[in-house]
Amino acid sequence: MIAVDHDAVEVDFDSGRARLRLRGLEVFDDHDIANSLTLGIGIPEPPFSQPGVPPVRAKISVDVEWNGALSMAAIDNQDQHFKGTFLSTDATIVWSSEQDGFHFESDNPADPKANLVSVLGREKNGVFFSG
Amino acid sequence: MNEQSNNPWKKFQEKWVSRRNLIRGAAGTALGAGLVRPMLGHARDEEDDRGHGVFFGPHPIPGGNRGLSPGPGLQPYGVFVHHNPLNPATALANISDPSQITDFDGFVGLTNIHGGGTGTDTNNGMATRLSFRADMGFSQGNFVATDGQVHKGTFAFV
Numbered sequence: 001m002i003a004v005d006h007d008a009v010e011v012d013f014d015s016g017r018a019r020l021r022l023r024g025l026e027v028f029d030d031h032d033i034a035n036s037l038t039l040g041i042g043i044p045e046p047p048f049s050q051p052g053v054p055p056v057r058a059k060i061s062v063d064v065e066w067n068g069a070l071s072m073a074a075i076d077n078q079d080q081h082f083k084g085t086f087l088s089t090d091a092t093i094v095w096s097s098e099q100d101g102f103h104f105e106s107d108n109p110a111d112p113k114a115n116l117v118s119v120l121g122r123e124k125n126g127v128f129f130s131g
Numbered sequence: 132m133n134e135q136s137n138n139p140w141k142k143f144q145e146k147w148v149s150r151r152n153l154i155r156g157a158a159g160t161a162l163g164a165g166l167v168r169p170m171l172g173h174a175r176d177e178e179d180d181r182g183h184g185v186f187f188g189p190h191p192i193p194g195g196n197r198g199l200s201p202g203p204g205l206q207p208y209g210v211f212v213h214h215n216p217l218n219p220a221t222a223l224a225n226i227s228d229p230s231q232i233t234d235f236d237g238f239v240g241l242t243n244i245h246g247g248g249t250g251t252d253t254n255n256g257m258a259t260r261l262s263f264r265a266d267m268g269f270s271q272g273n274f275v276a277t278d279g280q281v282h283k284g285t286f287a288f289v
Contacts, residue, residue, distance in 0.1 A: 001191070002288075006285045008285060020269045022289070025289065062289065064244075080228045081228075101254050114245050115242070119226060120238070123235070126234030
């Protein structure tokens with residue numbers, strides 16, 4: 001989670017559309033899941049032992065679009081203390097990564113069928129839950 | 132991802148695999164920019180025009196994975212972890228809180244998308260077809276920050 005400019009996100013909730021655009025976001029490429037969780041130290045003990053790999057600095061650009069509602073649900077979850085209106089939507093992502101010696105470019109245009117599940121919501125949680 | 136396990140570390144790992152694996156090779160091996168983690172950032176109050184450069188971050192949602200890592204754990208590094216990756220098999224009405232932060236009032240977006248692309252070794256120009264799975268989203272709205280005050284902010288989750 002990282003703070004970004006307000007303009008990086010556009011939301012038109014009533015039409016089920018939103019967009020997240022990031023340009024040149026500096027990240028650490030952690031290589032694999034174990035390395036990410038241990039920040040390059042790796043996991044010394046079995047059964048999930050993996051050697052550590054130093055994270056590499058990279059810059060990514062991302063363009064995610066939520067493209068219209070497929071279904072809608074009103075949720076009032078007393079256990080997790082959140083409530084709101086949620087939309088299941090189509091979505092696409094186009095992104096790229098740049099680092100020393102390596103460049104990645106996702107397919108553009110993105111395949112809309114590649115969306116597994118995406119959600120757009122207008123919600124309140126925590127102290128705002130009961131408000 | 133649907134494998135049942137009583138091993139908390141394995142469950143932890145399973146949750147993370149879906150949200151952090153950005154690029155996987157065609158054979159499923161992490162390659163190149165296998166996982167990305169944003170460099171630490173703090174909330175910028177969008178209504179703060181004082182220019183003091185003092186920023187306050189949000190609180191992560193309770194019950195997440197923060198601090199469950201073996202070894203040094205994530206806590207000292209302040210890594211925000213959401214514990215509710217979207218599952219295509221879960222009905223919309225039954226999803227867990229998709230927000231990454233608590234004490235929040237606003238819009239959230241979350242995705243679970245896979246796809247393909249081209250990775251290029253910039254040293255020799257060799258291109259390789261790669262697949263990826265991305266779990267990205269945003270939060271935009273009002274939140275109670277670590278200073279106890281309500282701020283307005285926009286956060287990206289990558």
